[in-house]
Amino acid sequence: MADPLIRLTGLHKRFIMGHETVHALAGVDADIARNTFSAVIGPSGSGKSTLLYLIGGLDRPTAGRIEVEGAALDDLDENQLAQYRRRMVGFVFQSFNLIASMTALENVMFPMRFRRASLKHRRERAQELLTLVGLADRAHHRPTELSGGQQQRVAIARALVNDPHLILADEPTGNLDSASGALVMQLLADLHRQGRTVLMVTHDPRLTRFASDTIRILDGRLVSAEEYEARANLALVETHLP
Amino acid sequence: MHFTDLFSLILDNLGRRKARVALTAIGVLIGTASVVVLVSLGIGLQRGATQLFGIADLTRIDVSPKYNFEGVPVVSSGLGGGGGGAVPTPVPITDQTIAAIEALPDVAAVIPRDWLQAQTILKAGRLEAGVGLIGVGAADLATMGVEVEQGTSVLEKGTLIIGAQIALNGFYDPKPRPGQGPPTPPELLDKQIVLTVIKYTQDGQEVRKNIPMRVAGITTQTGQEADWSVFISLDEATQINSWALGRRINRNKDGYPMLVVKAAEPDGVLDLRDRIVDLGYEASTYQQFLEPLNEYYLTQQVIFGGVGAISLLVAAIGIANTMTMAILERTREIGLMKAVGATNRDVLSVFLGEAAGIGFIGGLGGVAFGWAASQVVGVLSLVNLASQGGQGGFFGGPTVLAVETPVWLMAGSLIFATLVGLLSGLYPALRAATLVPVLALKYE
Numbered sequence: 001m002a003d004p005l006i007r008l009t010g011l012h013k014r015f016i017m018g019h020e021t022v023h024a025l026a027g028v029d030a031d032i033a034r035n036t037f038s039a040v041i042g043p044s045g046s047g048k049s050t051l052l053y054l055i056g057g058l059d060r061p062t063a064g065r066i067e068v069e070g071a072a073l074d075d076l077d078e079n080q081l082a083q084y085r086r087r088m089v090g091f092v093f094q095s096f097n098l099i100a101s102m103t104a105l106e107n108v109m110f111p112m113r114f115r116r117a118s119l120k121h122r123r124e125r126a127q128e129l130l131t132l133v134g135l136a137d138r139a140h141h142r143p144t145e146l147s148g149g150q151q152q153r154v155a156i157a158r159a160l161v162n163d164p165h166l167i168l169a170d171e172p173t174g175n176l177d178s179a180s181g182a183l184v185m186q187l188l189a190d191l192h193r194q195g196r197t198v199l200m201v202t203h204d205p206r207l208t209r210f211a212s213d214t215i216r217i218l219d220g221r222l223v224s225a226e227e228y229e230a231r232a233n234l235a236l237v238e239t240h241l242p
Numbered sequence: 243m244h245f246t247d248l249f250s251l252i253l254d255n256l257g258r259r260k261a262r263v264a265l266t267a268i269g270v271l272i273g274t275a276s277v278v279v280l281v282s283l284g285i286g287l288q289r290g291a292t293q294l295f296g297i298a299d300l301t302r303i304d305v306s307p308k309y310n311f312e313g314v315p316v317v318s319s320g321l322g323g324g325g326g327g328a329v330p331t332p333v334p335i336t337d338q339t340i341a342a343i344e345a346l347p348d349v350a351a352v353i354p355r356d357w358l359q360a361q362t363i364l365k366a367g368r369l370e371a372g373v374g375l376i377g378v379g380a381a382d383l384a385t386m387g388v389e390v391e392q393g394t395s396v397l398e399k400g401t402l403i404i405g406a407q408i409a410l411n412g413f414y415d416p417k418p419r420p421g422q423g424p425p426t427p428p429e430l431l432d433k434q435i436v437l438t439v440i441k442y443t444q445d446g447q448e449v450r451k452n453i454p455m456r457v458a459g460i461t462t463q464t465g466q467e468a469d470w471s472v473f474i475s476l477d478e479a480t481q482i483n484s485w486a487l488g489r490r491i492n493r494n495k496d497g498y499p500m501l502v503v504k505a506a507e508p509d510g511v512l513d514l515r516d517r518i519v520d521l522g523y524e525a526s527t528y529q530q531f532l533e534p535l536n537e538y539y540l541t542q543q544v545i546f547g548g549v550g551a552i553s554l555l556v557a558a559i560g561i562a563n564t565m566t567m568a569i570l571e572r573t574r575e576i577g578l579m580k581a582v583g584a585t586n587r588d589v590l591s592v593f594l595g596e597a598a599g600i601g602f603i604g605g606l607g608g609v610a611f612g613w614a615a616s617q618v619v620g621v622l623s624l625v626n627l628a629s630q631g632g633q634g635g636f637f638g639g640p641t642v643l644a645v646e647t648p649v650w651l652m653a654g655s656l657i658f659a660t661l662v663g664l665l666s667g668l669y670p671a672l673r674a675a676t677l678v679p680v681l682a683l684k685y686e
Contacts, residue, residue: 058581059680079585086583097578097683101258111582113247162583 004031005166005197006055011064013050013220024050026220028064032199032213037192039211040201043232047220048201049170055199056089056168057081068166086114090159092188094171096151098143098158104130104150105139108157115162129157133187149180156187167191169200173207185210243588252595256603259568263600266564269557270604271611274659277550278612278651283619284546286645288539299387299466300508301350303515303527305343305501307332333522334497343503346517350506353386354379354498356479360486361440364404364472366428369413373472375402375437377479379498383461386502388468392431393459397475401458402437404430407469409460430457441486451485554662557604561666565597569674576674577682586675593671594664601663605656612655613647620645 011028014021024047032038042048053059054066057073066073068088076084085091098107108126117125130136133153135146143151152172159167169188173181189210192198200211208214216228223231256263309332333339340352358375380386383395383403391406405412415425437453461468484491503518503525505511511529518525569576579589623644 053680056581058577058683059678079587082580082583082585082588085581091581093683097574097581099575099578101254110578113251114243114579114583114585114588116244158582 003034005034005036005069006030006032006199007065007067008032008051008055009065009067011051011054011066012062013047013054013059014062023220025054025061025064028217028220028222030215030222032197032215034197035192035195036213037189037198037211038200038213038215039208040199040215040217041203041205041208041228042217043203046217048203048217051217052168052170052199052201055166056091057084058091086111086162088164088166090162090164090167092152092155092159092167092169092172094174096143096148096155096175098151098154100143103140103142104135104146104154104157107143107154108161111158111161125161126157129160130154132160133157147180148176149183152176152180152184153187156184156191160191165196167196167198169198171202172200173202173204243584243591248588248591248595251592252599255592255596256599262564263603266557266560266600267604267607269560270554270601270659270663271607273550273554273557273662274605274608274655275612275615276553277547277658278609278647278655279615279619279645280546280550281543281651282612282616282645282647284539284543285648285651286620287542288536289646290644291535291539300527300529300532301505301511302387303503303505303511303518303525305335305503305518306499306524307335307497308522308524334495335499335501335523336494336497338494339497339521339523340501342521343501343518346514348506348510348514349503351380351385351502351504353502353504354476355500355502356476356483356498358439358479358486359483363438363440364413365436365438366413366430366433368415368417369425369428370416371408371412371414373408373412375472375474375479375482377476377483378473379476383459383473385504387504388473389462389464390459391462393457395459397473398458399475399478400454400456401474402455403459403461403473404457405469405471406461406463408472412470431460433457439482439486451482453482554659558662558666561597561600561663562670564600565593565667565670566673568596569593569670572674573677573682573685576677577679577685580677580679581683589677590671590675593674594667597667597671598660598664601666602656602660604663605659608659609652609656613652616645616647 008028008030011025012023013025014023016022026047028047028051040048040051050059054061054073055068057076060074068084073081073084098104099110102110105123105126108129109122112122112125127136127139130139133156135150135153135157138146138150138154143154146154152175156172167188172184172188176184185207188198188200192212198211200207202208214225216223216225218228218231335354340354343349343352356377358377362373362375364371364373378386378397381396383390383397388403389395390403393403395403397403409430410427411424413425413428415422434454434456437455439451439453441449441451443449455474461471463469480491503514505514508529511527512533515525515527515530576589579592580586584592
């Protein structure tokens with residue numbers, strides 16, 4: 001692949017949990033092309049969310065290298081990593097992570113508090129994005145006054161407010177009913193069509209139909225479609241054994 | 243993060259936890275109010291004490307001949323005395339002494355004084371006052387720091403200047419009728435009154451001399467020595483003393499009993515005093531008394547402030563607790579802040595700002611409450627003084643307010659309370675700033 005947006009080389013991530021060492025990622029090599037919609041699928045505990053957070057600069061790998069647009073994230077200090085998250089990345093979380101005391105508009109404006117922008121510009125930008133996600137009439141509602149799907153759409157608007165190129169979504173439909181989930185997936189697919197690179201983590205193989213690429217991960221390693229099917233089926237059989 | 247964004251975020255965050263912020267701030271309020279009230283009381287007591295002791299003229303040094311501890315006059319080395327059972331005499335204050343002191347740096351004026359060495363009575367019509375007269379070797383009493391309320395402070399032959407308290411309360415009726423109250427103070431200014439000087443001959447015969455005098459001025463009430471003094475010119479005092487003692491007074495031999503030295507500035511008065519002592523004289527200044535007094539009251543204020551600071555310390559623990567709890571509750575929010583691009587410094591600033599904000603709010607309330615409480619204490623003490631029939635100071639000087647809350651104390655307390663908040667928030671804020679974003683986001 002020529003000039004990928006993201007290049008992962010020998011990526012390892014270990015966690016110490018009590019007296020045990022957990023290998024969340026055990027040597028991941030991958031290239032993710034620009035303007036793609038990649039779905040990372042794998043069962044719970046396979047390391048897919050860890051991979052997403054490492055690419056998003058929210059954590060650092062134990063070993064290996066992450067390059068985004070040719071720049072290695074390991075070389076960035078904490079401040080530079082914060083700037084990378086601010087300019088380059090928009091996060092969408094499974095549990096939305098909206099601030100309960102703020103209205104939808106204020107939640108969307110929140111990331112702009114950490115960079116210079118006039119209040120007028122912030123309001124206009126946030127209102128524009130709420131319109132984009134179909135929530136213009138809910139701008140002054142608090143999260144508790146919104147449905148799960150609406151909250152996730154506010155979160156997507158918030159992820160877009162700094163106009164990032166890379167959208168990282170961690171189980172964006174995990175807490176939603178199927179209708180709301182489909183709406184959110186449609187939004188992410190639209191973002192991809194508009195030229196953004198979307199990387200979505202999910203354990204639901206049905207969602208891969210929205211994506212242009214699928215990355216399969218098992219026990220911290222990327223695997224082929226065939227191996228994934230075989231091992232996933234095996235795991236399914238094992239879980240149903242008495 | 244821009245300052246206005248930081249400020250508005252801090253305000254928003256404090257605003258959404260009003261009850262908890264208010265409860266925590268009350269701790270700071272009590273602490274700050276205690277500091278303000280107790281230190282105000284300390285300052286008030288110090289001011290009160292200095293006023294009561296009449297310590298106001300900090301440029302004045304009183305100089306007198308030097309006697310040793312037992313009251314036995316010190317032998318003057320220059321006179322070669324001390325041998326053959328000669329009666330030792332102190333070094334007299336002569337005109338040469340005055341010239342020597344005048345030559346010292348920072349000296350504004352040297353005023354010789356003498357007391358009348360005979361019994362004296364002032365008579366104004368039917369009323370009399372038994373007073374001690376002071377002869378002053380200065381044309382104008384203002385040189386000595388004595389100001390007049392009425393008339394002039396300039397002394398001439400045949401005139402006298404009466405102390406405010408003598409004019410008000412000093413005159414009595416020598417032949418009162420039964421049941422008669424204290425007389426109305428006589429009109430004195432520019433009136434002729436009679437100074438009666440009484441001496442006794444060797445065989446015990448009383449001899450009186452009546453000298454007509456005009457009252458040229460009445461001093462301003464200050465609570466100091468001048469309130470109860472009557473001043474005449476030194477020449478007049480010397481003449482009267484000569485008559486009373488029955489001999490001519492030779493200042494080069496008899497000397498002056500006292501000099502009042504006025505320094506140009508209050509600073510350096512203690513140094514000037516030391517130089518006068520080095521000349522071989524006794525010299526005392528109010529600053530000598532003021533120094534230990536100030537030290538005493540400063541210690542008192544530090545202790546008072548310390549007591550208040552203990553309540554602030556308790557409040558600080560409250561703030562630290564509130565902020566630690568806030569960080570536990572808002573861990574995911576901190577994770578979100580970092581995910582959307584907040585730097586560690588941004589997070590640190592937000593939480594430090596919130597802690598300082600609680601300190602500031604509590605401090606503001608504490609200063610207002612402390613000031614109000616100080617005023618109440620002040621009014622109560624005035625009421626108490628009034629109910630005891632006091633006219634203020636011991637000598638009827640200006641009424642002393644028991645508390646004083648200067649602006650520096652209020653500003654300092656507010657800054658201190660804010661700093662206490664800031665420091666209390668340091669550990670929780672550092673914890674928040676150094677949280678790993680991914681762990682913060684996953685925190686349950």
